[in-house]
Amino acid sequence: MDPLVIGGIVALVTVIVLFSGVSVAIGLLLVATLFLWIFDGPRSLTALPELFYAELNSFALLSIPMFIIMGASIASTRAGPDLYEALERWLTRVPGGLLVSNLGACALFAAMSGSSPATCAAIGKMGIPEMRRRGYPAEVAAGSIAAGGTLGILIPPSVTMIVYGIATETSIGRLFLAGVIPGLLLTLLFIAWAIFDTWRRGAASSVLSGVTYSWREKFEMLPRVIPFLLIIVGVLVALYGGVATPSETAAVGAMLCLLAAVLIYRMFSYRDFWVVLRDSTRESVMILFIIGAAGVFSFMLSSLFVTQSVAQWIGALEVNRWVLMGIINLFLLVAGFFLPPVAVILMSAPILLPIITAAGFDPYWFAVILTINMEIGLITPPVGLNLYVINGIAPDIRLKQVLLGSLPFVGCMILAIVILCLFPGLATWLPTAVMGVAL
Amino acid sequence: MTHTPAPSEAGATYRPPLVLRALTAVSVGFGVVAAFMILAAVLVTCHMIFVRSVLGQSTIWQTEAVIYLVIGATLLGLAYVQKLRGHVGVDLLPGLLPVPARRVLAVIVTALTIAMAATMLWYGWEMFHLAWERNWTSESVWKFPLWISYLAMPLGFGLYLMQLLVDLWIAAFAPPGALPEVHPERSLD
Amino acid sequence: ETLKLSHQWSEGDVRHKVAQMVADEVKAADVDLDIQIYPNQTLFKAREQYTPLSRGQLDMTIFPLSYAGGQQPAYNLTLMPGLVKNHDHAARLSASPFMEDIEEIMAGDDVKTLVHGYLAGGFGSNKGCITGPEDVQGVTIRAAGSSFEQMLAGAGASISSMASSEIYSALQTGVLDATNTSSESFLSYRLYEQLKCYTPAGDTALWFMYQPLLINKTTFDNLTPEQQQALTDASAKAEAWYLEQAKEGDAVTTKAFADAGVEIAEMTQEDFDAWRELAKTTSYPAFVEEVPNGQELLDAALSVE
Ligand code: NA
Ligand code: NA
Numbered sequence A: 001m002d003p004l005v006i007g008g009i010v011a012l013v014t015v016i017v018l019f020s021g022v023s024v025a026i027g028l029l030l031v032a033t034l035f036l037w038i039f040d041g042p043r044s045l046t047a048l049p050e051l052f053y054a055e056l057n058s059f060a061l062l063s064i065p066m067f068i069i070m071g072a073s074i075a076s077t078r079a080g081p082d083l084y085e086a087l088e089r090w091l092t093r094v095p096g097g098l099l100v101s102n103l104g105a106c107a108l109f110a111a112m113s114g115s116s117p118a119t120c121a122a123i124g125k126m127g128i129p130e131m132r133r134r135g136y137p138a139e140v141a142a143g144s145i146a147a148g149g150t151l152g153i154l155i156p157p158s159v160t161m162i163v164y165g166i167a168t169e170t171s172i173g174r175l176f177l178a179g180v181i182p183g184l185l186l187t188l189l190f191i192a193w194a195i196f197d198t199w200r201r202g203a204a205s206s207v208l209s210g211v212t213y214s215w216r217e218k219f220e221m222l223p224r225v226i227p228f229l230l231i232i233v234g235v236l237v238a239l240y241g242g243v244a245t246p247s248e249t250a251a252v253g254a255m256l257c258l259l260a261a262v263l264i265y266r267m268f269s270y271r272d273f274w275v276v277l278r279d280s281t282r283e284s285v286m287i288l289f290i291i292g293a294a295g296v297f298s299f300m301l302s303s304l305f306v307t308q309s310v311a312q313w314i315g316a317l318e319v320n321r322w323v324l325m326g327i328i329n330l331f332l333l334v335a336g337f338f339l340p341p342v343a344v345i346l347m348s349a350p351i352l353l354p355i356i357t358a359a360g361f362d363p364y365w366f367a368v369i370l371t372i373n374m375e376i377g378l379i380t381p382p383v384g385l386n387l388y389v390i391n392g393i394a395p396d397i398r399l400k401q402v403l404l405g406s407l408p409f410v411g412c413m414i415l416a417i418v419i420l421c422l423f424p425g426l427a428t429w430l431p432t433a434v435m436g437v438a439l
Numbered sequence B: 001m002t003h004t005p006a007p008s009e010a011g012a013t014y015r016p017p018l019v020l021r022a023l024t025a026v027s028v029g030f031g032v033v034a035a036f037m038i039l040a041a042v043l044v045t046c047h048m049i050f051v052r053s054v055l056g057q058s059t060i061w062q063t064e065a066v067i068y069l070v071i072g073a074t075l076l077g078l079a080y081v082q083k084l085r086g087h088v089g090v091d092l093l094p095g096l097l098p099v100p101a102r103r104v105l106a107v108i109v110t111a112l113t114i115a116m117a118a119t120m121l122w123y124g125w126e127m128f129h130l131a132w133e134r135n136w137t138s139e140s141v142w143k144f145p146l147w148i149s150y151l152a153m154p155l156g157f158g159l160y161l162m163q164l165l166v167d168l169w170i171a172a173f174a175p176p177g178a179l180p181e182v183h184p185e186r187s188l189d
Numbered sequence C: 001e002t003l004k005l006s007h008q009w010s011e012g013d014v015r016h017k018v019a020q021m022v023a024d025e026v027k028a029a030d031v032d033l034d035i036q037i038y039p040n041q042t043l044f045k046a047r048e049q050y051t052p053l054s055r056g057q058l059d060m061t062i063f064p065l066s067y068a069g070g071q072q073p074a075y076n077l078t079l080m081p082g083l084v085k086n087h088d089h090a091a092r093l094s095a096s097p098f099m100e101d102i103e104e105i106m107a108g109d110d111v112k113t114l115v116h117g118y119l120a121g122g123f124g125s126n127k128g129c130i131t132g133p134e135d136v137q138g139v140t141i142r143a144a145g146s147s148f149e150q151m152l153a154g155a156g157a158s159i160s161s162m163a164s165s166e167i168y169s170a171l172q173t174g175v176l177d178a179t180n181t182s183s184e185s186f187l188s189y190r191l192y193e194q195l196k197c198y199t200p201a202g203d204t205a206l207w208f209m210y211q212p213l214l215i216n217k218t219t220f221d222n223l224t225p226e227q228q229q230a231l232t233d234a235s236a237k238a239e240a241w242y243l244e245q246a247k248e249g250d251a252v253t254t255k256a257f258a259d260a261g262v263e264i265a266e267m268t269q270e271d272f273d274a275w276r277e278l279a280k281t282t283s284y285p286a287f288v289e290e291v292p293n294g295q296e297l298l299d300a301a302l303s304v305e
Helices: A003-019 A024-040 A042-056 A059-075 A079-090 A097-110 A116-133 A138-153 A159-168 A172-201 A203-209 A215-220 A222-240 A246-264 A270-303 A306-316 A321-338 A341-358 A363-378 A385-393 A399-422 A425-435 B018-053 B062-083 B092-096 B099-133 B146-150 B152-173 C014-028 C050-055 C073-079 C087-094 C097-108 C146-154 C164-173 C183-188 C217-221 C225-259 C269-281 C283-290 C294-302
Strands: C002-006 C034-038 C060-062 C111-115 C118-125 C140-143 C178-182 C197-199 C207-210 C213-216
Touching: A003 A024, A003 A270, A003 A306, A024 A042, A024 A270, A024 B099, A042 A270, A042 B062, A042 B099, A042 B152, A042 C050, A059 A116, A059 A159, A059 A246, A059 A270, A059 B018, A059 B062, A079 A097, A079 A116, A079 A215, A079 A222, A079 A246, A097 A116, A097 A138, A097 A172, A116 A138, A116 A363, A116 A385, A138 A159, A138 A172, A138 A363, A138 A385, A138 A399, A159 A172, A159 A341, A159 A363, A172 A246, A172 A363, A172 A399, A172 A425, A172 C164, A215 A222, A222 A246, A246 A270, A246 B018, A246 C164, A270 A306, A270 A341, A270 B018, A270 B062, A306 A321, A306 A341, A321 A341, A321 A363, A321 A399, A341 A363, A363 A385, A363 A399, A363 A425, A385 A399, A399 A425, B018 B062, B018 B152, B062 B146, B062 B152, B092 B099, B099 B146, B099 B152, B146 B152, C014 C034, C014 C060, C014 C111, C014 C213, C014 C225, C050 C060, C050 C111, C050 C213, C073 C097, C073 C146, C073 C207, C073 C283, C073 C294, C087 C097, C087 C118, C087 C225, C097 C111, C097 C294, C111 C217, C111 C225, C118 C183, C118 C225, C140 C146, C146 C269, C146 C283, C164 C178, C178 C183, C178 C207, C183 C225, C213 C217, C213 C225, C269 C283, C283 C294
Parallel strands: C002 C034, C002 C060, C140 C178
Antiparallel strands: C060 C213, C111 C213, C118 C178, C118 C197, C118 C207
16 A cells, blocks of 8 residues: 555544544554554564653653653742742833733743743743733733743753754754744744734723832842742753753753752642642653654554655655745644644654755754744644643633634744744854854 | 533542542552652752762763653553543543533543553563563663563553553443543542 | 665665665565665664564664673674774674674574674764873763773773763763764764864774674575575675775764864774773673673684684
8 A cells, every 4th residue: 555545544543533532642552553553463563562662762851851840840939920020020011011021931931941831831820810810811811821831842941852853863952052042033023912912902001001110129029030040040051061961951950940949939848849749740751651652653654654755755846945845834733733742743853854954954943943833733722732731720711712812922933934934044043153063 | 622510519529439449549659659750860860960070980870770760750650640630632522522422432532542551561561571581681881670671661551551440430430520531630639 | 575674874874875785786686575774763763673673573674783782792792892903804703703603692583694794983082182091081981882881981981871962062061071982973973073182993993893784584584595595695795895885984084073173193003902901801801791601702702813
């Protein structure tokens, strides 16, 4: 049978299986097992646990639980609310100041956390109730946090960048640097939209300007953000000061955050500590289970020569390189609807990268484009991890409202992709300036 | 991602039979083990960084140990995360269905999940047994016996299978309000 | 019939070309046999290929045999310091009774060698040049292979284990001072951008790794005599080419380093002897202790002129 036909059937079966409500990891395993059984024979099933194990047998992947611990421990202390309060006091005169401060907090938190759901949860827990209390519509509150959280994987450090680096054997340090300017660009676009939207609505901004803070109130907040800044500095020193490799840095960050939680924020109770550990374990196990299953799934696609055939098909397209880039973006966008970022990257990046580089695109620039696509996937159903997080924080906001609120931010992301296509230097300049010409 | 009513009173106070609660307690126990394995991975990595950059000594075993710890935590934590309803899925369709149909779908999905976990348990045992019988080690200087790490495969999927059987029972026989929720935040404890 | 061949390298790598050559020759022989190559770890991960090969889930692989040293400790002799002096010596070793012993062990795992081949490597450092054992004192180094780690630790180096993909940034930020790996990896990871001094594999080199093309024995035995013949003929041709390319690979890497302005150091015969003496008190005893007939195997390897 033609691998492309098999690929079509696999895609259809995967969609049906995933929509049944089965967990993503088991769904991927079931589909992989079914097709291996049919096309490679029952003998191939003996390799299932080894494939699963092999996928997780990588030091760099193991930074994922550590980044999650960072987020969970910060979210459980006053560090987050303090930072948020400080930003709010300084930004009250800006239209939509609260929105802006939430987006800023997301961007700052993203600089420490490698995970979007973690960023989303940490900022959302305080941001969403606060915004709604001050008269922001539910969809704006939820949408901005859902979108702001996605910055977690674009601004370094980033779990998906690490996964991309492993899958494509590109430099992870360089990938992190490539994400910095686009991450700031996207933050600015988000903020610009938030200001414009609030100004447009008119009424909301008058609600906000009611609260004003004295300079004294503004300055007294500054010392309270120091622990937060120290952690950021500590992580950056470990990363760029010759102390730790990028994957080891996550452990430094996790350690600093746990220490800050206990020593500075006085998290002495075993119960609070356990909640941090429990939440981290839950999210880590869920993500690593999906990663292991995605490894088995991509083995199946590779063994049946599906991915290679799709790649060859895209590669053989006699089209303009920008049309090619458009097709690839469409593919990533659709894949992102159904799969979590890590799974999409593991399955498609090694296949797409040779095509991308052959067409004259920079692999680090492409990593940024891919990451923004994955960010869109995080806030679109059916598999949108950030949507699940928002739903957990504010169960009474309906999915439709969250989607409506995040739609303009999806627009910002698409605009960012267009800007990056017009000015690729935004992604490639920093890594080259810091680390020399790309590999 | 759809909205189902919050667990009803009957669901919230529902207690499954003792055997099921005991099995769930085992899952929770291994969940605690998994959590501390992840914490240990953080500590070992920091230890490695310290030994290498401050003491300037060799770091032979740490990278490997961290890998084994996190793989172990992932597998041993499967059952606990299942208990917390932490394994994400696309719950669009189940949320749209009326309760009886939702119950049927939940039973089918859980049964399929059980079949998959059983497959992984079966072949995972083979993988462990081969490494144990032939005394395979890692190829590093540390020469860590691989059966210890491979044991997490049958053990983890075995525990997961056990927790799934508990859930299958609940899906089939418990009152509607106690049906498995997809969102961990709304799990019964 | 189609055989699946998996390996970990990119399509530009010499090892991929060896696989491609065998595949092309077999196809040209027109014996109804196709070899489907899966490069870049797209089927199995780099270090996870031996088990599926020995179980027949994978038909062929090009594989550094020492990766399976945890399953068959005797394989550690295929990445042992001071055992191989240069590429011609490596070729003689491949044809020696020592290699027959290794192949017998492989046969026990249902694995058969098609193409023999060794690749050489060197040292790269940011703390002076590494030629003799005294040069690694206090140097943080990432070495390829446990026998090398034992020897370097014996020379006073501090060993740091990390994934090969992290070497570049570790050298850049100073987490690592030095590294030791194959010429091909020095080139493909572009380490010349980060290293101050490079000690290539020259007339005498310390680091040789056996990386043969393997096939599942049962799979091979089930082929028709014509198919077996075509595969054997193709392999013989590829083996000669592999040896030639291995020699050239060292020169290509050295040139890339020299062009990048990296200082090139040379390992003398005295340096080599000093390393070998050190290995005799570190890696060799460790090996002999671990493998039941380790001393015999080691003597067999050392006796090859
Ligand atoms: Na981040
Ligand atoms: Na999505």
